[in-house]
Amino acid sequence: MPGHVHHWAVADPDRTALVFDGRETTYRELDGAADRLAGWLAARGVRPGDRVGVHLPNCPQFLIAMLAVLRLGAVHVPVNPMFKAAELRHELADSGACLVISRTELAAAVEEIRVETAVREVLLADTDDWDDALAHAPHGTIADDPDALAALNYTGGTTGMPKGCEHTQRHMVYTATAIDSGRATEPAPEGIVSLCYLPVFWIAGENLGILAPLVSGGTSVLLPRWDPAAVLDGLERYRVTTMAGTVENYLELLDRPDLAERDLSAFTAPLTVSFIRKLTPEVRDRWRRAVGNHSVLREASYGMTETHTSDTSTLGFQDGDHDLLGEPTFCGLPVPGTDIMVVDFATGEPLPLGERGEIVVRGPSVLTRYWRAPEATAAALREGWLHTGDIGSIDDEGCLSYLGRDKDMIKVNGMSVFPTEVETLLGRHPDVVAAAVVAVPDERRGQRPYAYVRTVPGSTLTAEALGKWAGASMAAYKLPVIELTDELPLTATGKIRKTELSARARRTRPAP
CATH class of the missing domain: 3.30.300.30 (ANL, C-terminal domain)
Structure with missing residues (x-):
C-alpha cells in the first residue's frame, strides 16, 4: 500500500492526494511525511510485526500514521476514538499494541488503562511531539511482503468481546482495485476522487477514504463528520466522482435549496447504504432529476470486516431499476476474483438459486484468521470459505441479495x-x-x-x-x-x- 503512494509521489508528485479542512496535500508531501514518521517509529523500537494503535478521528494524521506503520512492516490497529475505557482496554491489550498514536482530548482514556496493556509510548498527533516526529530522518525503505500481517481490524462477534481480523497488504490493494473496477464502465485515468465522511477507523471508511483513492492515484476528500453543506462544497470544488452515504444523507442533500446551483457533473458514482431508510425507485428518480442522468444512486456493496467489506458491485443493474425491484437488499455480482455461495446453515451444502441460506465467501481479501482466536477461526473459516452468518440468496443471474444479519445483530x-x-x-x-x-x-x-x-x-x-x-x-x-x-x-x-x-x-x- 505505501508503495502505491510512493509510486504516485514519483510519477506525479504534485498531484493532490488528500484534502482536509481546505488544505490540499500532494503525493510528495504525504509520502514524505509517512517516510519520516516511519523513521521515528523505527527509532522508538517499533519493528516488523509490532502492533501500533492508531486512535484518531478522521484527519490527515490518521493516513500518515497508517502509511508509516505499513512502511515498517508493522501492524496497523485502528481504534475507535469514541471508545470508553473498557472497550479501549480490550483492543489495546488484546492486540498487544506497543505504541499508540492519539490526540490530546483522547489521551486521558489511554492513560487510564495503559498500565493494563503493553503500550510503552503514546504520540499525540496534535502536539509539538508530532511535528518533531515528522522532522525525523526518513526510514527510506518500504516493507514489501504483501502477505505479512499488516492490520488488525476489530469486529464484534456472536460471542464475547470484539475479535481482531488479520488482514494483509494484499487484502488492502485487492480491495482498492475491486472498488476501482466497480466505479464506472469506463473509469477516468486520473483515479478515484472519493469524498469520505465515514470514520476511517471503520474498514468501510478505510476502503473509501484511504485505499481506493490512493492506490488508483486519485484524491481523498476527507471530512471529519457528516455535514451536508461541506459535502456539497467538496463534491463541486474537487470534482468528486464517488461517495458512500446512507439514504438519509442523500435525502438531506436533496432537501437543500442550493443543490440546483451546484455543478455535480463529475459525480458519476454516488453510492448508498440502506440501513434505516431503503433505496427505492422513487428516491433514485428524485436524485436523478435533481442532479442529472449521469448520477444514478446505487447500493454500495455487500461485505463485512472479515472480507474487507467490498465484495460485490451493483454497476450495470440500475437500468429499469432492476436492482431495486427484487429481494432486498440487492448487492449485485461478486467483484472479480471473489466467489460467493449460499449454503444450508446446518449442513453447509450449496443451495439452489433463489433459496435463502447462509452467505459464504472466499477470495483474495478474506481475513487470514482471527487474532489469537483459533476456535473462532476454525468455526468461521472452513475449507477456504468464510461462513458469514448472514442470510442471503443468489438469483439466476448470479447476483447476491442480502436478507439480514444473524438474528441477534x-x-x-x-x-x-x-x-x-x-x-x-x-x-x-x-x-x-x-x-x-x-x-x-x-x-x-x-x-x-x-x-x-x-x-x-x-x-x-x-x-x-x-x-x-x-x-x-x-x-x-x-x-x-x-x-x-x-x-x-x-x-x-x-x-x-x-x-x-x-x-x-x-x-x-x-x-x-
Whole structure:
C-alpha cells in the first residue's frame, strides 16, 4: 500500500492526494511525511510485526500514521476514538499494541488503562511531539511482503468481546482495485476522487477514504463528520466522482435549496447504504432529476470486516431499476476474483438459486484468521470459505441479495451493536448476574439495544444507576434501555429464549 503512494509521489508528485479542512496535500508531501514518521517509529523500537494503535478521528494524521506503520512492516490497529475505557482496554491489550498514536482530548482514556496493556509510548498527533516526529530522518525503505500481517481490524462477534481480523497488504490493494473496477464502465485515468465522511477507523471508511483513492492515484476528500453543506462544497470544488452515504444523507442533500446551483457533473458514482431508510425507485428518480442522468444512486456493496467489506458491485443493474425491484437488499455480482455461495446453515451444502441460506465467501481479501482466536477461526473459516452468518440468496443471474444479519445483530444508525458484547460489559458490574440484549425498533435510529438484567439477591441496584455505570464502559450508541427482571426465560438446554424477550421488548419499548 505505501508503495502505491510512493509510486504516485514519483510519477506525479504534485498531484493532490488528500484534502482536509481546505488544505490540499500532494503525493510528495504525504509520502514524505509517512517516510519520516516511519523513521521515528523505527527509532522508538517499533519493528516488523509490532502492533501500533492508531486512535484518531478522521484527519490527515490518521493516513500518515497508517502509511508509516505499513512502511515498517508493522501492524496497523485502528481504534475507535469514541471508545470508553473498557472497550479501549480490550483492543489495546488484546492486540498487544506497543505504541499508540492519539490526540490530546483522547489521551486521558489511554492513560487510564495503559498500565493494563503493553503500550510503552503514546504520540499525540496534535502536539509539538508530532511535528518533531515528522522532522525525523526518513526510514527510506518500504516493507514489501504483501502477505505479512499488516492490520488488525476489530469486529464484534456472536460471542464475547470484539475479535481482531488479520488482514494483509494484499487484502488492502485487492480491495482498492475491486472498488476501482466497480466505479464506472469506463473509469477516468486520473483515479478515484472519493469524498469520505465515514470514520476511517471503520474498514468501510478505510476502503473509501484511504485505499481506493490512493492506490488508483486519485484524491481523498476527507471530512471529519457528516455535514451536508461541506459535502456539497467538496463534491463541486474537487470534482468528486464517488461517495458512500446512507439514504438519509442523500435525502438531506436533496432537501437543500442550493443543490440546483451546484455543478455535480463529475459525480458519476454516488453510492448508498440502506440501513434505516431503503433505496427505492422513487428516491433514485428524485436524485436523478435533481442532479442529472449521469448520477444514478446505487447500493454500495455487500461485505463485512472479515472480507474487507467490498465484495460485490451493483454497476450495470440500475437500468429499469432492476436492482431495486427484487429481494432486498440487492448487492449485485461478486467483484472479480471473489466467489460467493449460499449454503444450508446446518449442513453447509450449496443451495439452489433463489433459496435463502447462509452467505459464504472466499477470495483474495478474506481475513487470514482471527487474532489469537483459533476456535473462532476454525468455526468461521472452513475449507477456504468464510461462513458469514448472514442470510442471503443468489438469483439466476448470479447476483447476491442480502436478507439480514444473524438474528441477534442490532444496527443503530448503521453502526453494528453485538448483543454479546453489551452483555459482557454489563456483566462486569458486581451486582449483575446475567444480561440478555435484544433489538427494538427505533424511528430515529433504526434499532436500539434493550437489555434484560438479573441482579444478585438483595441488590439495591436500579436500572438508572446501571445505565449511568454502563455509560462509562461503552460508546453511547451501544447503551441499551435497561429493564431489571427476576428471571430470564430459558430453553431446556439452559439458553436464554431471546425470541420471547424480543417480543416482550417490542411491546414495552420506550418512546424514541
